Amino acid sequence: MKTLAASRPLLWLVLALPGLWIIGRWATVPQAYGYGHAIGDSGDWAAWLLLLTLAVTPVRLLFGARKWTGWLLRRRRDIGVASFAYAAGHTVIYLEKKASLSLVLDDLGSPDMFVGWLALALFAPLAATSNDIAVRALRRSWKRLHRLVYPAAVLTFVHWALAAFDPTTAWIHIGILAAIETTRVALQRRQRVT
Incomplete structure (x- = not known):
């Protein structure tokens, strides 16, 4: 069982399942599950996995060095890369729908699209350097570079709020993001003081 929990291929299979479901539904029943569902679901999974990635640090600070928090910490980069993969898929779906560079450039003038492209x-x-080779090559610069995840996360959720027909769900997720980040900052400050 320990080997199964440590298996990165198994983790990647689990992380890929929602994407396979999105592709499968869109391919098999495009009338019932069309562009709107595919772009929404891919964006949702990108955001949820991003929240999970960001939650790892406060969870680790809150619960300490336990087996399951250590597992999360070791797999945080994998989850973050999966979040980017869903964001990239979200972008590909959008580009496929537009099918024209001029339409994409026209959309770039709207705040929701501009913020989305900036987040991407x-x-x-971050996705390109989320591997052991980049960590070793960049050393301390790696951590500085990866702090870009915080403004990128804010932009991601702002994009969601601006692009959504009903931004209520996006605002709930912005609240979750704020809670995760407030907890992280408070716990890191408390650790420095003690």
């Missing part, structure tokens, strides 16, 4: 631009170098 911040996430791209």
Whole structure:
């Protein structure tokens, strides 16, 4: 059982399941599960996995060094890369729907699309450097670079709120993001003081 829990391929299979479901539904029943569902679900999974990635530090600070918090810490980069993969899929679905560079550039003038592209631009170098080789090569700079996750996360959820037909769910997630980050900052400050 320990080997199963430590298996990265199994983790990646689990992380890929929602994406396979999205692709499968869109391919098999496009009338019932069309563009709106595919773009919404891919964006949701990108956001949920991002929240999970950001929650690892406060959870570790709150519960200490336990087996399950250690597992989360070791797999945080995998979860973050999966979040980026869903964001990239979300972008591909959008580009496929637009099917025209001029339409994409026209959309760039709207705040929701501009913020979304900016978030993706911040996430791209994080995903590209979320591997052991980059960690070793960048050393201390790696951590500084990966602090971009915080503004990228804010931009992601602002994009969601601006692009949604009903932004209520986005605002709930913004509240969750604020709670995660407030907890992280408070726990890190408390650790420095004690």
